[in-house]
Amino acid sequence: MAEHGRETSVSAAPKTTGSARRSAVRAPKSVAKAAAAAAASPSAAVLIVAHNQARRIAATVRASRAIPGVDLVLVVDDGSLDNTQDLARKAGAVVVRQSHRRGRATSIETGAAVIAMRDEEGATPRAVLLLEAGLGASASGAAPIVAAVVEQVADLAIALVGGPSRSTGASAGAARKAIASLSGWSPMQPLSKVRCLTREALEAAFPLARGAGLETAVTLDVIEAGLMVTEVPCDLKQRPSRRAGKALTRASQYRDVMMAISARRIRLSLRSTQHVVEDAFHVASRSGTVKVRRGKKGEE
Numbered sequence: 375m376a377e378h379g380r381e382t383s384v385s386a387a388p389k390t391t392g393s394a395r396r397s398a399v400r401a402p403k404s405v406a407k408a409a410a411a412a413a414a415s416p417s418a419a420v421l422i423v424a425h426n427q428a429r430r431i432a433a434t435v436r437a438s439r440a441i442p443g444v445d446l447v448l449v450v451d452d453g454s455l456d457n458t459q460d461l462a463r464k465a466g467a468v469v470v471r472q473s474h475r476r477g478r479a480t481s482i483e484t485g486a487a488v489i490a491m492r493d494e495e496g497a498t499p500r501a502v503l504l505l506e507a508g509l510g511a512s513a514s515g516a517a518p519i520v521a522a523v524v525e526q527v528a529d530l531a532i533a534l535v536g537g538p539s540r541s542t543g544a545s546a547g548a549a550r551k552a553i554a555s556l557s558g559w560s561p562m563q564p565l566s567k568v569r570c571l572t573r574e575a576l577e578a579a580f581p582l583a584r585g586a587g588l589e590t591a592v593t594l595d596v597i598e599a600g601l602m603v604t605e606v607p608c609d610l611k612q613r614p615s616r617r618a619g620k621a622l623t624r625a626s627q628y629r630d631v632m633m634a635i636s637a638r639r640i641r642l643s644l645r646s647t648q649h650v651v652e653d654a655f656h657v658a659s660r661s662g663t664v665k666v667r668r669g670k671k672g673e674e
Contacts, residue, residue: 416524418570419446419489419500422467423481424507428456435465437513438505443524446500448489449507450481458507468492479582486576499573506567506612515609519570522606529575529601530593532561533568533608541565545628549590552635557597562605565589565631575601586627587634594638 420438424431431449438447449462453475463469470488472481486502493499501523505513519531541563549564567589571579578599583591596603 416443416498416526417445417500418443418503418520418524419448419492420444420503420505420513421482421485421489422447422449422462422505422507423452423478423485424449424454424458424462425452425475426454426456426458427507428454428458428461430508430510431458432461432465433510434505434507434513435462435467437509437511438503438516439466440514441503441517441520443501443520444503446489446492448485450485452476452478452481477584479584479588482588483580483582490573493573501570501572502576503570504568509568509610509612512609512611515611516568516570518606518608519568522604523570523572527602528604529572530596530603531570532563532566532593532603532605533610534563534605535566535568535608535610535612538562538605538607543624545586545624545631548628548631548635549593552590552638553593553597556594557603559597559603561593561603564593565627566605568608568610571596572601575599583630583634583637585630585633587630587632590631591634591638594635598638598642 418441420441422431422434422438427434435447435449438444447467449459449467449469451459451462451469451471453472459469459471468488470484472484476484482504489500489502501520503516503520505516509516516533519533522528522531539562546563546565550560553564554560565586569589569592571592575596578601579592579595582588593603
């Protein structure tokens, strides 16, 4: 919309010769101001990973484009066997096609790289809104988390789906406990997949954790980086999960969440140990108790 505004102001025809001369002088300044304003005002890109979503992808893309602040919708077609990519492109999305299925984490990393390449030089990097392909027309309900990030309320805004209700289950409980242990904050829906992040927050979580541990890992990494995280109620309608294999899915989800948590605990432990050793070395160096051996064995 900003680009359209610039085109209108520059191409408006002056009524008199005198005004034409004045417009010719002022036009470069107005263009420069418009460009500066566009660079200063943050925007958001929607990133959707889709696999065999021909039935819903067009509606999801159209609803995503209607979100205030969104100026780019990118669909990563993760090895679909149907015409998902064609329908997404016709609905107005930029589409990146992967020849075979590579998973959500790799697809998000690919999509984020494409979005970064489309950011204007000198402009504030776009925030990234992660949406599920099956949201359909309800995707526009993610607008509140986009506003929270674009308006710099938070670096990571997580959508509360179905109202501010507390999610249940072993996976959600483990994720909530890990996040609370790190930050003192206990999220309502720590596994929510719909979230908006600044470029800085997203890169703090790279490389992304694989599988169902992705969301937990992203939240932990963003908090560890010292960035702000919040939850915002959003009017989103997600499809109910299939009953077939539900127990197996829950077990797989719990495994992925625990692997993500364990990996970050190990990393934090190693960093803490490194800091303790470095601090001890610096204290010893200042006190003159550190001896460096040189030359032959036994010489100091």
